[in-house]
Amino acid sequence: MTTTDARDTAHGIDTAHGLATELDGDLLRHHILDFRQMTQFAEAPWIFDRADGVRLRDTDGNWYIDGLSGVFVASLGYGNTKVIEAIEHQLRTLHFAPPLHGTSVPALDLAARLRRLAPAAMQGAHGPGIKILSGGSEATEAALKLARQYWKQVGHPRKYKVVARYGGYHGATMGSLSATGGWERKSVFEPLVPGFIHHHQPHAFKDVFAHLPVAEASEAASRLAADLVGRMVENEDPETVAAIIVEPMSISAAGFVVPHDAYYRRLREICDKHHVLLIYDEIITGFGRLGEWFGANFYGVAPDLLCVGKGMGGGYVPISAVIVAGQVWEAFLGDPAERREFHHGHTFAGNPVASAAGCAAIDEMESRDLPGNAKAQGAYVRSRLQALQREFPDVIADVRGGGLLQGFEFDPVRYPKVTKPAKKFEALARKHGFIARCGDEYVAFAPPLVIERADLDELLVRATDVLHEMVG
Ligand SMILES: Cc1ncc(COP(=O)(O)O)c(C=O)c1O
Known part of the structure; x- marks a missing residue:
């Protein structure tokens, strides 16, 4: 039976592997989709x-x-044939490199591209550090851990709190979920990781400025929201605050939030004043989505840690990364006896096939602007x-x-x-x-x-x- 002549009439599904038979059984309720009631899905798959x-x-x-x-x-x-060919070539050349012993040429190629594309303010004296990972949650989780470890090794060991936003989404793992702001996806897992505090998104203040034209109301709400973040950091004791994490544009079940430029300028000032790292979760906004390479370029304000994923590999492979500002990454270099290395890893981080696909995807984005x-x-x-x-x-x-x-x-x-x-x-x-x-x-x-x-x-x-x- 071929795949073309074996289509189930009810679902038009390839029956070569008995899939249609299974669909009449329990498969649809037992193949677990994200955030989804499977009985409902099974009714209209x-x-x-x-x-x-x-x-x-x-x-x-x-x-x-x-x-x-x-x-x-x-x-x-x-x-996209360029990405597909790059994957095929890499599969035949080296599909996996031993991560405890070394790296691979495609992983280095990808790191070089990310270092070159990173916003100017993240370059530092020797360029940014790049941690290649496989998914968005892995990237935000790593960024949160980088922030906490960083302050421990630059003489501020009490800095551990992370300021995040209600309505933000940063991923499904326990750390990234703790930064996430919507109760709908997290309260069933509580208690979560300690040290995460939340503030309101700019659009929460929209109604306060309802008397103004929409554009002015948006700017006023952004300024107020950012000022309140400043007060929050001061009230928490800045010496305990490690990072502020935000998505440049936030789009989740909780809303579509497009802050005014003033918001990010103010957050940057707060971070600089109180020695707090600014983390951008650019899992959605990175790699051209906003008409610039990163949301950091769109808003003209750079973070200290920048997380990318999703569109970075075009979806041909799971791939993500954290770009660590050069000035921050320097704190992780030193004598092995000092134990300054980033204490974090994943088996598939920097996988050669994923990295080759990432390189080809980025080359496509660049050559086709x-x-x-x-x-x-x-x-x-x-x-x-x-x-x-x-x-x-x-x-x-x-x-x-x-x-x-x-x-x-x-x-x-x-x-x-x-x-x-x-x-x-x-x-x-x-x-x-x-x-x-x-x-x-x-x-x-x-x-x-x-x-x-x-x-x-x-x-x-x-x-x-x-x-x-x-x-x-
Ligand atoms: C802004 C943002 N951060 C992080 C994540 C988590 O990424 P992943 O689902 O790849 O783990 C998502 C996923 O939707 C996201 O939109």
Whole structure:
């Protein structure tokens, strides 16, 4: 039986391995997806079997425009031959290097690229340190540990607290989850790691400035939120605070937060004044998503530790990294007897195949100027969403974003958040053949950075159709 002539009629699924038979049994409830009730999933499963360019196909044969790059991952689209060939070549050459004994050529190549691309303010005298890892949670977890270890070895052993934000998402491991701000994903695992304290995101103060025009309200809310972080650090005793962790733009179930530039300038001042490390979680915003290489470039404010993942390898392999500012990394170098090395590791960290894919992906981003494409196409998406806002003034309250991460928020009066209008949009999007990121009250688009105008137009026409259907 071949894969093409063996499609189950109900699901269009390849039956060569007995999959369709299993689907009628318990497999769908026992294949555990992320953050998902499997009984509900099993009632309307969504199973993908193919992809090409910026489109995905499901096992019923329907094609969808991927307006979310998988989940901020498939930045190069699907089927990129340069990355695939690099992976194939590396698999045949050296698929694994003994991590307790050495490294590999692709891992060094990748570190060199990351050192070159890192923001200027992170370069220090000898360039940044690079820790290559496999996933976003591994990167944020490592950054938190780097911060705590750093202060111990530069004479501030009492610095251990990490200031994070409600509504932020930093990963699923216990440390990264402790930094995460939404109770929905963490309270069932409490008690978590001690020493994490949370403050409010700028958009929490939006209502305080509701009397101002949206842009001014956003700036005022950002300034207030950042000032409160400063007071928090002072009240906690700065000598106990090791780091502040933020996503430059935060997009999670808790909301789509686009702070004003003033926010990051102020956070940087607070960190410099109180000797606190600034950690950017750029798992989503890194590698061109905001129309610049990093959110640090977008906001013009550099962190001390910068975490990247997701789009870094285009989704062809699991790969992530922490870029450690040169001036910070110096504290980890010395005589072995001093035990200054970073006391942390993972078996697959710096895997040669993953690193080769990462190098090829970055080369593609550079040679095709994908950050530049994200900036140009993102400006187009923004203008189209603003036009939609004019067409649906009492449906869309705000349009915001950066680069190819653009979205809108439903009007809170006509569509209160508790009624989850964006979830209705999400369900209709599937029917209309596209994928988007939908919270309860916002819808965002983050298509592959390679997307061209014609595909964007199609995506936006479909999104408009969904709005028409919702409004009725
Ligand atoms: C901002 C941010 N940080 C960290 C993570 C965790 O990354 P991963 O799921 O690859 O562990 C995510 C994942 O969605 C994320 O969006």
